[in-house]
Amino acid sequence: MANVLHLASNGCYGVMLHGGTELEDAEIKKMLQTYGKVHEIQRGGPNCFVYFKEYEEARGCIDALASDPKFQARPAKPRETKEKSDVRETRPMRRDPSRKLRSKSEIRKEDFDRITFNTERTKIEKERHLTFAPDCIDVYRRTENRKSTTTDTGDRLNKSQRFSNSRTSKEFQRNSDNGPPHLIHCMDLWMDFILREFGIRNAVEVILGNLPLLSNMQKIYALTSTFVDVINVVMVERGHNYSPYAKVFVTSHDDANILKQRLHHHILGGKRIFVQFAENLIM
Known part of the structure; x- marks a missing residue:
């Protein structure tokens, strides 16, 4: 070694x-x-x-x-930084004590707002890039007379709301005769909308586990995007005593295999990363 x-x-x-x-x-x-x-x-x-x-x-x-x-x-031997040990000692003091008392719906709403901001920012940056590269593939199906970025962002959010309301209404009508409607997770609705708007039908979810405690969405996005094109990154924290993990969405299985080949069992911040495909973890 x-x-x-x-x-x-x-x-x-x-x-x-x-x-x-x-x-x-x-x-x-x-x-x-x-x-x-x-x-x-x-x-x-x-x-x-x-x-x-x-x-x-x-x-x-x-x-x-x-x-x-x-x-x-x-x-060079990677090692944990002193900053990490300091943060580990003070983190319980900074942690919001009321988080445990909040309902799951409030926590899901925070996750929904965070992924909304990240997705819209990524999409706007790609649209600006496409403005200066008209020969590349238009994954957003732009029209010839495209509206301004601010107006287009507002329209997409309105479409998301109408799409969510329409789907909820259909689910209610379909199950009204058999009892109360099934609950629909807002994250499932939002991911369906993202994949439909991006024109991506076969997005692949890759799980990066055993990450350092100081890992965040920006660091994981910067690390993974050096190897492949990344659609989105979602961080999942499991408490201050457990290592977080990240969900990385890529466009194809080839990109997913590249991520696993380059990052599986590599050392990051003193931690050995484990990379798996989400579809293999579903039993």
Whole structure:
């Protein structure tokens, strides 16, 4: 395990050099450019940590400098930061004590508002990108005379409300003769609306488990989007004593396999990530 390369929290592979602290960053980059592009350089005591984007570049640097007595290159060992231990001690004090007393419907409404904001922001950014790239595939089925972004966002929210009301009404009519209607989870309605508006029929849900306690939606989105196109990320917290996990939605099984190949059993913030497909977890 000493020579195993791990994926750091910045999405790169780290190489530790026992020496070279007297060299400037520019000199180190110039010396290591034969192995690949250096993404970041960090210094800690007598050691120097160099990060490469590609696995092959980091491995080539280690193989070439491992026997060099001046550098003795080794894979950088990921570890938990001190910030995490501090937060773990103070987190119970910052946690809202009234959260346990709130109903499940209020908590679901907070999750609904959070995914609404993230989805609308992602969609607006993609529409701006499509404005400058007219030759790419239009996954939103835009019309020739598209309205402004603000008006279009309001229309989509109105469509979501009408779609939810219409579906609830149909469910009530269909079950009125057999008793009270079945309850419909608002998250199911919203995900159906997202997939229909995005023009995606076969979205694949990937579960990232055993994440560090400081993980959030932005960090997981930045990490996964370096490998594939991500539709959305939903964080699920299970309490301050348990590691959270994330639901990552991608467009195809190929992208899901890439995520599992690149992230399964990789170390992130001192935690070994486990990647599974949601469809395999449903019994």
